[in-house]
Amino acid sequence: MVDRIFAGVLLVVSLAYAVIAFTTIKAPFQYDPLGPESWPQILSLVAIACLLVILWKPDATEMGVARATWFRLGATIVMLLAYAELYEPLGFILSTILFGAALCSMLGAGMARSVTFGVAAGIAGYLLCVTLLDLNLPEGELIEWLLEPAPQSEGTS
Template sequence: MADRIFAGVLLIVTLAYGAIAFTAISAPFQYDPLGPESWPRILAVVAFLCGLGILFRPDVQGLGVAKPTWVRLVAMLVLLLAYAELYEPLGFIASTFLFAAVVSVMLGARVHHAAFFGVAAGGLGYLLCVVLLELNLPEPAILEMDWAQSDSVDDDAAPDAPADTTPADTTPADTTTETTTDEGGTD
């Protein structure tokens, strides 16, 4: 059944893909026998046949995932999306701390172990990736605004605690509210 549903969805996508290839795509002028539309047309036809094949001879009945597992998977997905959402506003260290701690608690770690793991992942990850390897990872939005205003041009990537410039009056309010909702909603 799961196979059939998936094959059905895929057939619809293929039909749409093929429809676009057969109607919408065309070059304004061309000298080659095959234009930009030919290859997608071929792919659409072959994929349609394969999809039909699976529709008529499916071999996977169900996904075989138990209910508690579904809950865990959906929770994981929500956490991942939350991590992506908070990645820039909170910066790498804070968002990674939250994500690592919450996920490991969800998967069965003790709270203080998880907190330690979160600190280690955020802190060491930052040290390793930003300080040592000089990769580009997000700073917390508040600090970033500080830097933008202090207008220092040094690209020296030593992100120590910023100087004692007072936070700008336009502190993004949404970061704080988002943090609280995340902590409340996912645990």
């Protein structure tokens, strides 16, 4: 059943892909015998053929995922999306602390340990990547303001 639903969704996508391949894609001049449209046309036919076989003879019937697991997966995805959303506004350190602590505690660690992990990952990760490896990570407005005096104190020491 699950196989059929998934294949059905993919079939709709492949049909749309095929329609675009057969109608929309056109080169103004014919440069080569195939042109830009033939390859996607071939691919769409192969994909549709495969999907029809799966629809006809599906093999996976159950997802085998318990309800609690679905909930956990859903929560993880929400956290990931939130992490992505807050990545730039809050900056790497704060968003990582929040995300690390939240996911860690959901996965069963104690509150204190989760917060410790989040703080460690956020600060150590930032220092490692930005100062040691010279990678570019978002600072976030708050951190930018906090770190401003830092270069001066470094200069004096």
